[in-house]
Amino acid sequence: xxxxxxxxxxxxxxxxxxxxxxxxxxxxxxxxxxxxxxxxxxxxxxxxxxxxxxxxxxxxxxxxxxxxxxxxxxxxxxxxxxxxxxxxxxxxxxxxxxxxxxxxxxxxxxxxxxxxxxxxxxxxxxxxxxxxxxxxxxxxxxxxx
Numbered sequence: 001x002x003x004x005x006x007x008x009x010x011x012x013x014x015x016x017x018x019x020x021x022x023x024x025x026x027x028x029x030x031x032x033x034x035x036x037x038x039x040x041x042x043x044x045x046x047x048x049x050x051x052x053x054x055x056x057x058x059x060x061x062x063x064x065x066x067x068x069x070x071x072x073x074x075x076x077x078x079x080x081x082x083x084x085x086x087x088x089x090x091x092x093x094x095x096x097x098x099x100x101x102x103x104x105x106x107x108x109x110x111x112x113x114x115x116x117x118x119x120x121x122x123x124x125x126x127x128x129x130x131x132x133x134x135x136x137x138x139x140x141x142x143x144x145x
Contacts, residue, residue: 023136025060031129032056032063038121039065044075046092054118066118078114082107 036056043051053067066072071088084107086100093100126142133140 020138021060023138025058027133027136027138028058028063029056030132032058032065034125034128034132035065035118035121038125039067039118042117042121043067044115044117046095050075065122072118074112075115076118077116079107079111081109081111084108 033056036054039054040051043054045051050067050069050072053069053072054065055068057064084104086104089103089107090100093103130140130142
């Protein structure tokens with residue numbers, strides 16, 4: 001018995017690029033979901049508005065995760081002493097039974113402490129994110145600047 005086999009190799013670039021784009025998009029979505037879930041778990045929640053606002057936006061090239069409330073940076077990062085608007089403090093002070101003037105004065109004297117939730121959500125999950133990309137045959141090098 002005998003047989004003959006002929007093999008041809010042909011470049012199918014457009015299909016390869018399309019498959020890569022799909023894998024990248026899938027990896028970005030899955031990675032963003034990991035970070036969103038962790039950020040929601042870590043975010044301080046007085047009335048759940050901050051947690052509820054954390055979401056993702058994914059394009060073919062990148063994923064952006066974050067909250068869409070204007071006060072989020074003042075929670076994630078510390079603030080210097082400043083005169084915060086009384087109207088922004090009133091609800092919190094009322095819910096906690098603290099005179100709003102005392103809250104205002106404390107912020108004016110000491111600022112606010114950071115309550116990080118977003119950056120720790122990313123850094124704690126770097127290995128998982130790299131694994132997501134690896135599962136889709138995409139090699140990722142983590143560089144933090």
